[in-house]
Amino acid sequence: MEHNQDEDLNPYSEDEDQNETKKKTDGDQTKTTTGGTLSNLHSTGFKDFLLKAELIRAISEAGFEHPSEVQVNAIPRALEGKDIICQAKSGMGKTAVFVLAILQSIDSKKPDPVSALVLVHTKELAYQIHREFERLGKYLVSVKSQVFYGGISVEKDRERLTEDPAIVVGTPARILDLYRRKYLKFDKLRFFVLDECDKMLDQKEMGRDITEIFTKTPIDKQVMMLSATFSKEVRKLASKFMQDSEEILIDDEAKLVLEGILQYYVNVREDQKNKKLSDLLDNLLFNQVIIFVSKVERAIELNKILRECNFPSLTIHSGLNVEDRIERYKQFKEGIGRILVSTDLFARGVDMEKVNIVINYDMPKPLTDKQDEIDTYLHRVGRTARFGTKGLAISFVSSPDELETLKKVQERFVLKISELPDTIETDQYMNQS
Ligand code: AMP
Numbered sequence: 001m002e003h004n005q006d007e008d009l010n011p012y013s014e015d016e017d018q019n020e021t022k023k024k025t026d027g028d029q030t031k032t033t034t035g036g037t038l039s040n041l042h043s044t045g046f047k048d049f050l051l052k053a054e055l056i057r058a059i060s061e062a063g064f065e066h067p068s069e070v071q072v073n074a075i076p077r078a079l080e081g082k083d084i085i086c087q088a089k090s091g092m093g094k095t096a097v098f099v100l101a102i103l104q105s106i107d108s109k110k111p112d113p114v115s116a117l118v119l120v121h122t123k124e125l126a127y128q129i130h131r132e133f134e135r136l137g138k139y140l141v142s143v144k145s146q147v148f149y150g151g152i153s154v155e156k157d158r159e160r161l162t163e164d165p166a167i168v169v170g171t172p173a174r175i176l177d178l179y180r181r182k183y184l185k186f187d188k189l190r191f192f193v194l195d196e197c198d199k200m201l202d203q204k205e206m207g208r209d210i211t212e213i214f215t216k217t218p219i220d221k222q223v224m225m226l227s228a229t230f231s232k233e234v235r236k237l238a239s240k241f242m243q244d245s246e247e248i249l250i251d252d253e254a255k256l257v258l259e260g261i262l263q264y265y266v267n268v269r270e271d272q273k274n275k276k277l278s279d280l281l282d283n284l285l286f287n288q289v290i291i292f293v294s295k296v297e298r299a300i301e302l303n304k305i306l307r308e309c310n311f312p313s314l315t316i317h318s319g320l321n322v323e324d325r326i327e328r329y330k331q332f333k334e335g336i337g338r339i340l341v342s343t344d345l346f347a348r349g350v351d352m353e354k355v356n357i358v359i360n361y362d363m364p365k366p367l368t369d370k371q372d373e374i375d376t377y378l379h380r381v382g383r384t385a386r387f388g389t390k391g392l393a394i395s396f397v398s399s400p401d402e403l404e405t406l407k408k409v410q411e412r413f414v415l416k417i418s419e420l421p422d423t424i425e426t427d428q429y430m431n432q433s
């Protein structure tokens with residue numbers, strides 16, 4: 001069964017004391033809370049996790065010198081086989097937590113088919129995680145990963161499943177479809193991962209699919225749930241999937257202020273946005289920029305205008321077919337096209353390390369009653385300053401509602417967003433090589 005609606009935009013379709021680690025036991029759940037920075041980490045190396053030599057080699061080739069704070073805290077717990085709920089800010093290496101834990105724990109010579117299942121909410125994120133399994137699992141030649149999502153022929157999926165991948169990454173609707181057709185079996189499953197889990201569980205239909213998939217998997221398995229934001233409701237829901245879980249919080253939400261990101265707003269009338277945008281693109285220094293708009297039609301139109309003005313722009317939105325989406329994702333990831341116009345499809349999880357500027361051409365709008373526009377702001381802006389680099393976020397404000405959203409963002413994340421000054425020093429938002 002394929003869902004009509006898309007899996008992205010609308011429902012369905014991280015001072016000394018800060019780095020202190022606090023542990024407390026709460027019912028049958030253990031909590032670890034730390035300040036979320038990259039400093040003071042250099043005493044720990046990936047070797048301290050006693051990982052397989054094949055993994056250490058791939059980690060080194062990936063250019064990872066030291067584990068990030070979330071990795072230092074979560075990888076040992078994950079390797080113990082504990083269920084974990086892991087909250088850490090965007091871009092601090094959450095993916096490698098479960099990717100490394102799974103690759104380390106799976107039999108490297110003769111892994112069972114579908115030993116691990118990773119569910120995510122968009123096709124692009126599924127593809128990105130699958131690629132991370134391939135990159136870090138490069139020297140574990142018998143451990144195969146495959147990715148499955150809607151928009152691709154189910155029969156092609158069936159063929160790929162005959163290769164018995166040990167790791168399956170996908171979006172819930174397609175995974176459930178493959179299960180119901182008996183193409184996919186979960187009887188050997190040992191790892192169940194939900195990435196960007198609040199985004200997944202707050203969507204009714206997606207939540208239902210996830211629950212159904214979950215009930216078809218063996219009771220004895222390790223559950224890992226990860227996200228930058230966890231609302232109270234989602235935390236409660238998530239706990240239903242876990243046994244004796246450990247909660248790892250790299251900073252609390254109020255401090256999830258996106259370190260390293262310079263944030264400004266601009267008061268601009270709707271009919272002056274294009275002129276302002278073009279001025280910014282002409283005057284700011286950037287490696288890559290993501291411009292967020294509210295609707296697919298606006299993404300298409302704005303991209304057209306930018307291209308007409310000779311800006312190297314491309315767009316990704318849910319109106320494209322899946323091949324086009326993945327192709328454009330790859331192009332942007334490889335740096336072909338330096339400006340990406342996107343809907344909220346790209347607001348979460350997607351990792352583009354060269355992006356140093358995010359522009360909210362339209363401020364985020366509320367999505368569901370549990371997922372608000374403030375979370376979306378955090379996730380959108382988190383597309384820059386990945387892994388401790390610098391970044392700049394500029395929000396266009398053109399209505400009282402958008403001004404209200406800006407106010408709420410500042411209250412929730414305890415930060416001050418000032419009006420864009422006439423000049424900004426480049427070294428404030430761009431890493432100098
Ligand atoms: P994530 O938060 O998982 O999306 O990761 C953000 C970026 O950081 C990705 O490009 C990762 O490849 C990269 N990354 C993850 N862990 C490390 C590490 N220990 N050292 C350097 N880069 C890393």
